[in-house]
Amino acid sequence: MLSLKGGVGKTTVVLGLASAALRRGARTLVVDLDPQCNATATLDPADTEATLADVLETPRPSVLRAAIAPSGWSDEVDVMVGSEELESLNDPDPGQRRLEKLGRALAELGSLLAEDELPYQMVLMDCPPSLGRLTRSALVAAQGALLVTEPTLYAVSGAQRAFEAVEHTRREQNPNLVPLGVVVNKVRTHSYEHQFRIAELRESFGSLVMPVALPDRLAVQQAQGACMPIHQWHTPGAREVSLAFNLLLARVLRTGGRGRHQAIAWPDDDDTDSTDPDPTDPAQRAAD
Ligand SMILES: Nc1ncnc2c1ncn2[C@@H]1O[C@H](COP(=O)(O)OP(=O)(O)OP(=O)(O)O)[C@@H](O)[C@H]1O
Ligand SMILES: [Mg+2]
Incomplete structure (x- = not known):
């Protein structure tokens, strides 16, 4: 998950997709590359002996194991915990060898599994x-890149710069990196400005703009503050956002599934269908 603009909803989308995966009973690992550690805070894992900063310095299986803990949400969602120390590792020009360390570490995840343990599905x-x-290491390690933006002027230009970074990494370093799409977050249905910016995004990104947009709902902040998955926050706003995350997860799995690494089958989901209705669409909401 990336954007080159702050506060647009990267962490919210990571947490929402983890919550949707948990609802489907899929094992997920969240890797917190942000020195602000917001994802780690809301996933609320137990203390660990190491953090992602140690993994980036020494990508050995023993260090990887020490940096991962089950989240407070469930044993199905684990966290590779973030740390303020990541800030000092965020070199603007790190060189190829350092950029590859995260991918090398993640490639060892399978070797950490106990005999009765399931592999991560995401x-x-x-x-x-x-x-x-930090961001570039993720792009080198990832199979897919999902851009997040708000429907506002500066956020849209941030998404365009982020997309250029994805394309550059795909050309130069990671040919397996699939652009999964652009998620538009914090949408207010009745805002003319938002509709204008969404049209602008469609002009720039075409079909990469996800047909599922995420509505602006207070429930997102409430669930994050309570360290809860959005799917377990039972208000009408949370239900609306959860449904959008179910659809987004289904879409990401379909697009990402075209990559050659997709090996682990996912359980079917009755809550999604191929038409991908947009929960921020007024007609759709009236129908609901
Ligand atoms: N759909 C939404 N509805 C309401 N509030 C939202 C929504 N999405 C995000 N927020 C709130 O907006 C703030 C910023 O979101 P978030 O932390 O996910 O952004 P970010 O891109 O990860 O930020 P940063 O660049 O600082 O890492 C948070 O307080 C979050 O709760
Ligand atoms: Mg964040």
Whole structure:
């Protein structure tokens, strides 16, 4: 998950997709690359002996194991915990060898499994809002890149710069990196300005703009503050956002599934269908 603009909803989308995956009973790892550690705070894992900063310095299986803990949400969602120390590792020009360390570490995840343990079905990486070593390491390690934006002027230009970074990484370093799409977050249905910016995004990104937009709902902040998955926050706003995340997850799995690494089958989901209705669409909401 990336954007080169702060506060647009990267962490919210990581947490929402983890929550949707949990609802489907899929094992997920969240990797918190942001020195602000917002994803770690809301996932509320137990203390660990190491953090992602140690993994980036020494990508050995023992260090990887020490940096991962089950979240407070469930044993099905684990966290590779963030740390303020990541800030000092966010070199703007780190060199190829350092950029590859995260991918090398993540490739060892399978070797950490106990005999009765299931592999992760999804690894979600929450990037900081900058294009230094942290975000670029994620792009080199990832199979897919999901851009997040708000429907506002500066956010749209941030998404365009982020997309250029994805394309550059795909050309130069990671040919397997699939652009999964652009998620438009914090949408207010009746805002003319928002509709204008969404049209502008469609002009720039075409079909990469996800047909599922995420509405602006207080429930998002409430659930995050209570360290709860949005799917377990039972208000009408949370239900609306949860449904959008179910659809987004289904869409991401379909697009990401075209990559050659997709090996682990996902359970079917009755709550999604191929028409991908937009929960922020007034006609759709009236029908609901
Ligand atoms: N759909 C939404 N409805 C209401 N509030 C939202 C929504 N999405 C995000 N927020 C709130 O907006 C703030 C910023 O969101 P978030 O932390 O996910 O952004 P970010 O892109 O990860 O930020 P940063 O660049 O600082 O890492 C948070 O307080 C979050 O709760
Ligand atoms: Mg964040």
